[in-house]
Amino acid sequence: MSAAQKSKHALSEYYSAHQLRTDRWSALRSTTERLRRAADGKAKDKLHERAESLIASLRPIELYWAFPGARAFDRLRHLLDEERYPELAKTVSTTVRLMLSDTFRHLAQRTDSEKQEDEDELADEPEGAAGGRKPYFEVLIVDQLSANKEELQRQALRKLRRPEDRFVYEPVFVPSIEDARIAVLFNHSIQSVVIRSGLTLEAEHRFPLPTRYRSAIDEDDLQELEPEAYGPELARMIHRLRPELDVYLVTDQSVEEIAGQDLGGCKRVFYNQEDYLELHLNILRGVDARYQTPFFNALRDYARQPTGVFHAMPISRGKSIARSHWIKDMGEFYGMNIFLAETSATSGGLDSLLEPHGPIKKAQELASRAFGSKQTFFATNGTSTCNKIVVQAIVQPGDIVLVDRDCHKSHHYGSELAGAHVVYLDSYPLSEYSMYGGAA
Numbered sequence: 001m002s003a004a005q006k007s008k009h010a011l012s013e014y015y016s017a018h019q020l021r022t023d024r025w026s027a028l029r030s031t032t033e034r035l036r037r038a039a040d041g042k043a044k045d046k047l048h049e050r051a052e053s054l055i056a057s058l059r060p061i062e063l064y065w066a067f068p069g070a071r072a073f074d075r076l077r078h079l080l081d082e083e084r085y086p087e088l089a090k091t092v093s094t095t096v097r098l099m100l101s102d103t104f105r106h107l108a109q110r111t112d113s114e115k116q117e118d119e120d121e122l123a124d125e126p127e128g129a130a131g132g133r134k135p136y137f138e139v140l141i142v143d144q145l146s147a148n149k150e151e152l153q154r155q156a157l158r159k160l161r162r163p164e165d166r167f168v169y170e171p172v173f174v175p176s177i178e179d180a181r182i183a184v185l186f187n188h189s190i191q192s193v194v195i196r197s198g199l200t201l202e203a204e205h206r207f208p209l210p211t212r213y214r215s216a217i218d219e220d221d222l223q224e225l226e227p228e229a230y231g232p233e234l235a236r237m238i239h240r241l242r243p244e245l246d247v248y249l250v251t252d253q254s255v256e257e258i259a260g261q262d263l264g265g266c267k268r269v270f271y272n273q274e275d276y277l278e279l280h281l282n283i284l285r286g287v288d289a290r291y292q293t294p295f296f297n298a299l300r301d302y303a304r305q306p307t308g309v310f311h312a313m314p315i316s317r318g319k320s321i322a323r324s325h326w327i328k329d330m331g332e333f334y335g336m337n338i339f340l341a342e343t344s345a346t347s348g349g350l351d352s353l354l355e356p357h358g359p360i361k362k363a364q365e366l367a368s369r370a371f372g373s374k375q376t377f378f379a380t381n382g383t384s385t386c387n388k389i390v391v392q393a394i395v396q397p398g399d400i401v402l403v404d405r406d407c408h409k410s411h412h413y414g415s416e417l418a419g420a421h422v423v424y425l426d427s428y429p430l431s432e433y434s435m436y437g438g439a440a
Contacts, residue, residue, distance in 0.1 A: 017186040021061055022100070028054040029089075029096045036089040051080055051088075064183040066138045066170035067104040068095050070147065105136035108168045134168045135291070138189040139283055142234065143196035144175040160280040167287055176200045177234050184242050191290075192246045192283045193238055195231045197253075228253060232261050239264030243372055246286035248279065292366060295378075298350055298359035303340035317342060353378060384410035392418045404437055 031051045038044040059073050072095065079088040098104040141153070150173045157171060172190065174180050176199055184190055225233055235247050243265065250270045251258055258269060268282055318339030321331040331339065343350055351360035360378060368376035379386050391414030395401055401420040403411060406427045415422050427436045 017061075021058075021065075024054060024058050024061065025092075025096050025099060028058065029092050032085065032089040032092045036085045048080070048083075055080065063174060063179065064172065064186045065189070066172050067099065067107070106133050108136055108170050109134060134166065136189070137167060137169050137191040137287060138187065139169050139171045140180060140183050140187075140190045140193045141171050141173050141196070142175070142177075142180045142193065143173070143198045144200055145173060145198070156276050157280060160277055165284060166291070167284055169283065169287075176202055177230055177237070178202050180234055181237055181241065184238055184245065190245070191287050192248070194248045194250065194279065194283075195234050196250045197228075197231060199230050199234070201225070201230065232258070232263055235266045236262060236264035239266075244290065244370060246283070248282060290366075290370070294359040294362040294366065295351070296363075299341050299343075302343060302350055303337055353380065384408070384413075387411055388414035388417060391415055391420075395420045406436070 028051065031047055031054060035044065035047040035051055038047055055073065055076055062068065062070075062073060072091075076088065076091065079085075079091065098107070139157075145153070150171075153173075154171055161168065169192075172183060172187065174183055178201065180193070180195075180199070184193065231249050231251055235249055238245055238247055247264070247266045248268050248270065249258075249263060249266050252271075255271065263269070267286055270279065318331060318336055321327055321339065322336070351358040353360060356364065364376045364378060367378075368374070379389060387408065387410035391411060395415065395418040397419030399418070399420045401415050401422050403415060403422050403424055404427050405424045412422070430437045
């Protein structure tokens with residue numbers, strides 16, 4: 001087996017695209033750092049070839065993420081070709097730190113001139129220091145565009161940002177149906193998809209898919225489709241793969257031609273001429289609708305109320321702690337909000353889990369939509385009690401239940417409470433799923 005075949009085989013055996021990507025970047029960081037320190041000779045030549053191979057293997061994978069982007073890859077290749085190894089090692093190290101810490105998300109809120117200056121600062125930023133920054137997501141744009149046109153569209157969307165926007169996003173451009181399907185499976189940061197009429201059918205760069213994605217991508221044959229059907233078909237595919245995503249179709253077909261088609265939950269169709277401002281506002285509005293948190297909003301409003309406490313709760317909205325001469329450090333440790341939000345069924349204003357009709361009901365409806373379930377119920381007794389609830393809901397007295405001997409004890413308790421006859425299985429490695437478990 002050749003080196004290229006071994007590399008492809010190794011790629012296909014990964015279960016997680018995120019792990020595949022992280023391992024390749026970590027290997028590149030290690031290689032470029034060794035290259036920076038290496039003396040001239042065969043060892044240095046081998047490291048150069050290794051770095052060249054890793055950059056080449058990463059490029060088709062990075063098509064599906066906004067960061068670091070195609071221009072960053074061009075810069076890496078340029079530095080390698082010119083043998084500017086110290087600068088190459090520093091650039092790769094900064095990129096990996098930004099990626100692993102997720103602080104690259106904050107670069108999207110800065111201008112291009114600020115980004116280069118701030119990359120090192122953000123890469124060294126401690127975890128949890130991102131307070132006040134807007135939530136970040138990515139938008140998949142499916143269209144066959146040149147690099148210059150992609151950059152023009154990226155800049156056009158950035159110019160529409162306003163200080164009052166609740167979110168910030170960066171576009172990811174792919175040219176084909178195959179690329180789009182891989183992108184929505186690989187990249188969890190993608191929250192909206194814009195499908196234009198210029199897309200093609202197959203991906204230009206092919207690499208073996210990680211194990212878990214093969215069945216989802218190779219599920220049907222699209223060769224018989226006419227080009228004008230590519231957009232609607234992709235909208236339906238994305239709805240099957242990730243139904244929570246907002247999909248927008250930009251088409252040059254007439255209203256009559258598109259109106260009767262199944263568009264798989266497409267939120268809006270733009271005809272002929274795309275309005276960037278209208279598209280931008282729709283993207284933000286769609287994500288904002290899924291960002292709503294009815295119960296948390298109600299809890300936060302409750303904590304702000306100057307409520308008098310008359311029932312027998314020892315915390316009393318933190319007064320007993322704030323006024324104490326001895327345990328004020330407890331309040332400083334937890335923060336006052338946790339005490340201000342303390343409540344009970346007698347307080348009112350926060351709905352009831354037993355008969356929800358206000359914010360809990362609305363929150364459960366939104367959760368049900370997010371999970372794709374018919375109905376969702378909240379519980380406040382922790383994961384163990386929830387496991388018992390689920391087991392007792394699906395197991396009837398006398399049922400024979402196969403249970404992994406090493407699973408959490410709540411499953412054993414739930415089976416006992418349900419009156420099941422349990423058959424215990426010893427766990428062993430399940431390599432296909434990268435875990436231990438038991439199976440019949």
